[in-house]
Amino acid sequence: MTMRCVSFNPAIDQTVTLERLVPGEVVRALAVRHDAGGKGVNVASCLADAGQAVELHGLLGRDNAAIFEQLFAAKGIADRLRRVPGATRTNVKLLETGGRTTDVNLPGFTAAEADAEAVFTGLAQVGAGELVVISGSQPAGLAADTSARLVAALAGRGARVVADLSGVALDAVLALPPGALPHAVKPNRAELEAWAGRRFDERAALVDAARALVARGIALVVVSLGTDGAAFVSADGALQAAPPRLATGSTVGAGDAMVAGIASALADGLALDALARRATAFAAGKLGREGAHLPPAAELDALAAAVRPQPLDVWAAAPGSRT
Numbered sequence: 551m552t553m554r555c556v557s558f559n560p561a562i563d564q565t566v567t568l569e570r571l572v573p574g575e576v577v578r579a580l581a582v583r584h585d586a587g588g589k590g591v592n593v594a595s596c597l598a599d600a601g602q603a604v605e606l607h608g609l610l611g612r613d614n615a616a617i618f619e620q621l622f623a624a625k626g627i628a629d630r631l632r633r634v635p636g637a638t639r640t641n642v643k644l645l646e647t648g649g650r651t652t653d654v655n656l657p658g659f660t661a662a663e664a665d666a667e668a669v670f671t672g673l674a675q676v677g678a679g680e681l682v683v684i685s686g687s688q689p690a691g692l693a694a695d696t697s698a699r700l701v702a703a704l705a706g707r708g709a710r711v712v713a714d715l716s717g718v719a720l721d722a723v724l725a726l727p728p729g730a731l732p733h734a735v736k737p738n739r740a741e742l743e744a745w746a747g748r749r750f751d752e753r754a755a756l757v758d759a760a761r762a763l764v765a766r767g768i769a770l771v772v773v774s775l776g777t778d779g780a781a782f783v784s785a786d787g788a789l790q791a792a793p794p795r796l797a798t799g800s801t802v803g804a805g806d807a808m809v810a811g812i813a814s815a816l817a818d819g820l821a822l823d824a825l826a827r828r829a830t831a832f833a834a835g836k837l838g839r840e841g842a843h844l845p846p847a848a849e850l851d852a853l854a855a856a857v858r859p860q861p862l863d864v865w866a867a868a869p870g871s872r873t
């Protein structure tokens with residue numbers, strides 16, 4: 551079955567490698583590269599690498615579309631992005647050789663509500679049980695609840711939506727009534743804290759917040775935790791899983807690879823343990839690769855087999871359990 555990904559605000563990721571970032575000083579870069587990116591594009595790219603048929607919906611600036619079109623052609627991603635006047639934003643990733651990345655996300659095109667309506671129309675045929683992944687920020691010009699309205703429309707038709715949103719878009723989605731909520735969400739810890747309006751000083755507080763969302767009617771809540779991997783919470787259980795090994799290099803897009811793993815596992819009807827293994831393997835497989843690309847299937851399978859999910863409560867009770 552074809553999977554749909556939605557990206558209202560793609561980005562060209564300009565990764566600048568430098569030895570050390572010293573604010574206020576001149577820094578000579580060692581290398582620069584450009585990748586077609588943005589959360590929805592990255593998810594589609596990883597799903598295509600995993601052999602999944604993908605359609606990509608959303609918006610794209612007319613002035614610099616070529617780098618995206620090359621990626622879509624190379625990976626066989628069906629390009630349903632509506633072209634809008636102007637250029638897609640460039641997001642600068644300052645990658646220090648020690649592994650730290652500083653993101654400077656620039657503004658890009660301004661969209662109109664009519665553009666969002668066209669995206670809604672392009673997804674009007676999506677029906678019960680089908681999977682749609684909605685990720686990333688919204689461009690200027692769209693109402694704060696645009697993503698939430700799309701989630702509600704799709705969920706209302708029985709589609710399973712996987713939402714990876716932040717800020718006001720996440721707030722709007724999590725405020726939807728049961729029945730309009732997404733099937734799955736994947737905030738990171740900071741995004742969940744921002745939504746909850748408090749810091750999770752104890753791991754148990756993060757676990758409680760994830761469980762509360764499941765109780766509200768979201769079937770699967772995944773909270774990404776950086777080097778600690780992710781927490782996976784559903785009505786069937788609660789697990790924590792971390793990558794079997796951490797690669798150095800850019801972490802940009804690892805969360806998107808995890809979202810692709812979640813969507814792929816849902817498409818295959820995997821149980822929570824296997825879903826956690828696959829999602830973690832996708833994230834680990836992307837780490838150390840430039841751009842949002844996955845290794846071959848055999849490597850992903852080996853990574854998934856090496857992941858050791860543990861009960862989330864065991865992780866939460868670990869000594870020194872500041873999240």
Ligand SMILES: O=P(O)(O)OC[C@H]1O[C@](O)(CO)[C@@H](O)[C@@H]1O
Pocket residue numbers: 559561562563587588589590592641655685686687688716802803804805806
């Ligand atoms: O849509 P947002 O939240 O601004 O994030 C965009 C950035 O996130 C990434 O998709 C990585 O998750 C980058 O490719 C992109 O630059």
